[in-house]
Amino acid sequence: MINKKVDNVTKALEGVKDNMTLMLGGFGLSGIPENAIAQLVKLGVKGVTCISNNAGVDDFGLGLLLKKHQIKKMISSYVGENDEFERQMLSGELEVELIPQGTLAERCRAAQAGFPAIYTPAGYGTEVAEGKETREFDGKMYVLEHAFKADFAFVKAWKGDEAGNLIFKGTARNFNPNMCGAAKITVAEVEELVPVGTLDPNQIHIPGIFVKRIFQGEKYEKRIEQLTVRQRN
Amino acid sequence: MLDKNGIAKRIAKEVQDGYYVNLGIGIPTLVANYVRDDIEVEFQSENGVLGMGPFPFEGEEDADIINAGKQTITTLPGASFFDSATSFAMIRGQHVDLTILGAMEVSEDGDIANWKIPGKMVKGMGGAMDLVASAENIIVAMMHTNKRGESKLLKKCSLPLTGVACVKKIVTNLAVIEVTNRGFKLLERAPGVSVEDIKNATEGTLIIDGDIPEMSI
Numbered sequence: 001m002i003n004k005k006v007d008n009v010t011k012a013l014e015g016v017k018d019n020m021t022l023m024l025g026g027f028g029l030s031g032i033p034e035n036a037i038a039q040l041v042k043l044g045v046k047g048v049t050c051i052s053n054n055a056g057v058d059d060f061g062l063g064l065l066l067k068k069h070q071i072k073k074m075i076s077s078y079v080g081e082n083d084e085f086e087r088q089m090l091s092g093e094l095e096v097e098l099i100p101q102g103t104l105a106e107r108c109r110a111a112q113a114g115f116p117a118i119y120t121p122a123g124y125g126t127e128v129a130e131g132k133e134t135r136e137f138d139g140k141m142y143v144l145e146h147a148f149k150a151d152f153a154f155v156k157a158w159k160g161d162e163a164g165n166l167i168f169k170g171t172a173r174n175f176n177p178n179m180c181g182a183a184k185i186t187v188a189e190v191e192e193l194v195p196v197g198t199l200d201p202n203q204i205h206i207p208g209i210f211v212k213r214i215f216q217g218e219k220y221e222k223r224i225e226q227l228t229v230r231q232r233n
Numbered sequence: 234m235l236d237k238n239g240i241a242k243r244i245a246k247e248v249q250d251g252y253y254v255n256l257g258i259g260i261p262t263l264v265a266n267y268v269r270d271d272i273e274v275e276f277q278s279e280n281g282v283l284g285m286g287p288f289p290f291e292g293e294e295d296a297d298i299i300n301a302g303k304q305t306i307t308t309l310p311g312a313s314f315f316d317s318a319t320s321f322a323m324i325r326g327q328h329v330d331l332t333i334l335g336a337m338e339v340s341e342d343g344d345i346a347n348w349k350i351p352g353k354m355v356k357g358m359g360g361a362m363d364l365v366a367s368a369e370n371i372i373v374a375m376m377h378t379n380k381r382g383e384s385k386l387l388k389k390c391s392l393p394l395t396g397v398a399c400v401k402k403i404v405t406n407l408a409v410i411e412v413t414n415r416g417f418k419l420l421e422r423a424p425g426v427s428v429e430d431i432k433n434a435t436e437g438t439l440i441i442d443g444d445i446p447e448m449s450i
Contacts, residue, residue, distance in 0.1 A: 027280040027281070027299075027301075027303075027317070028280075028299065028303040029296075029303070030280070030296060030297060030299050030303070031297070053317070076357060077357050077358060077359050077360070078356060078357035078358070078359035079355065079356065079357045080356035080357060080359075081303070086354075086355060089355060090352070090353075090355070096355075098348075098349075098355070098357045098358060099358075100358055100359075100360065100361075100362035100363045100366075101279060101317065101321065101358070101359050101360040101362075101363060102279075102317075102318075102320075102321030102324060102325055102360060102362075102363035103362075103363070104317070105316070105317035105318040105320070105321055106318055106321065108318070109318040120325065120363075120366075121325065121366035121367055122325070122362040122363040122366045122367070123358075123362045123366065124366060124396075124397070125344075125394060125396065125397035125398075126362065126393065126394045126395060126396065126397070127393050127394075128358070128362065158297075168314075168316075169297045169314075170282075170295065170297035170298040170314055171278070171280050171281045171282050171297065171298055171299050171300075171314060172296075172297040173281055173314055173315065173316050174280055174281050174316065174317050175316070175317045176316070177316040177318075178316055178317055178318045205316075222296035222297070223296065224294060224296045224299075224305060225299075225303040226299070226302060226303045226304040226305070227294060227304075227305055228288045228294075228304035228305050228306075229288055229289055229290060229291040229292075229293075229294060229305065230287060230288045230289070230290060230291075231290075231291070232290050232291070
């Protein structure tokens with residue numbers, strides 16, 4: 001067993017510097033690496049580029065980094081629920097690259113899987129495709145999108161073991177598996193870190209080879225963005 | 234004239250047995266409430282779930298189980314969870330049978346705009362560009378006019394596009410319209426709405442062939 005375990009979030013984020021490109025898993029506030037984000041705020045790193053589907057909300061998730069102006073550029077697909085994000089973007093304080101959600105996922109996966117680029121039909125004929133190479137396959141037009149290049153990927157899983165194997169829960173899975181191994185260093189935080197041999201190899205979502213460091217996360221808030229319930233009859 | 238639930242009810246009639254369906258945020262989400270219960274349909278949410286069920290009972294919500302609108306949901310027997318790349322493989326790979334989404338503008342060529350108003354509002358495209366670029370069967374659910382009373386069915390979209398020549402059908406508070414290579418073809422009128430009303434609310438080319446029936450909901 002190659003041991004990927006590090007003792008705490010401080011060790012897990014060793015080497016993170018200003019102006020780096022970071023990938024962060026999560027969809028909305030679901031499955032975000034809460035501990036890594038808190039540590040990024042604490043470290044006070046500046047000028048970072050964040051690849052993340054959303055930018056959190058005003059007072060949670062990546063919104064915390066936005067508020068402190070630590071982010072130079074966001075690469076996201078949807079920013080609808082964050083007023084501070086919209087304000088910084090419209091005022092020009094924040095550089096933003098909005099890309100289709102499936103393209104975001106596939107640019108991560110391409111980086112993980114060793115593809116320099118992929119062709120996608122998404123965004124053809126829109127401003128997203130401006131300046132990009134396009135090509136026709138079987139009568140349909142596609143846009144060339146490049147694999148991401150990132151320094152760190154911060155992902156969050158439900159369970160993991162010391163070998164770095166990961167299991168996700170529900171829709172908190174989202175971009176997390178696609179970002180594993182897609183950056184130079186992948187850091188996984190888990191709700192429950194278990195000894196090797198505990199997890200069933202048949203149930204592993206991400207094999208440890210894609211993970212460089214793993215640590216036991218703490219105090220998960222797991223905030224719900226849109227609590228929607230129905231009444232019992 | 235229909236309200237938002239009326240639009241959803243009418244669209245629900247387009248959902249057929251055995252369909253995998255992706256519902257966008259807003260009016261499309263309401264469609265799930267009106268699908269006939271004697272057919273088998275599975276709802277896909279692009280954040281990574283197939284087999285979406287109703288909202289949870291109070292106290293049973295789970296932060297790890299949400300839909301693309303970030304609302305807490307439940308799953309039905311046979312449901313599955315998956316990562317974002319797999320989710321968009323379902324979409325781009327045309328495994329999803331029907332996509333229903335909202336729009337700010339639709340053109341008579343089937344172009345759609347729904348993600349940005351330059352200088353004013355930027356929400357982002359989310360999964361909409363992947364959905365419209367790939368889906369064979371796209372229905373737009375929207376009000377016929379915007380808050381200022383201006384038509385949302387145009388000759389050309391004025392806002393940045395989400396996709397080109399992709400919308401096949403539009404259901405609004407006033408009408409059901411098919412997008413053809415000659416323009417917007419009026420198929421049905423909403424209850425109490427005249428052809429004249431629809432003509433006045435449509436900026437793009439409106440094709441009226443014979444008697445236009447009132448829709449049944």
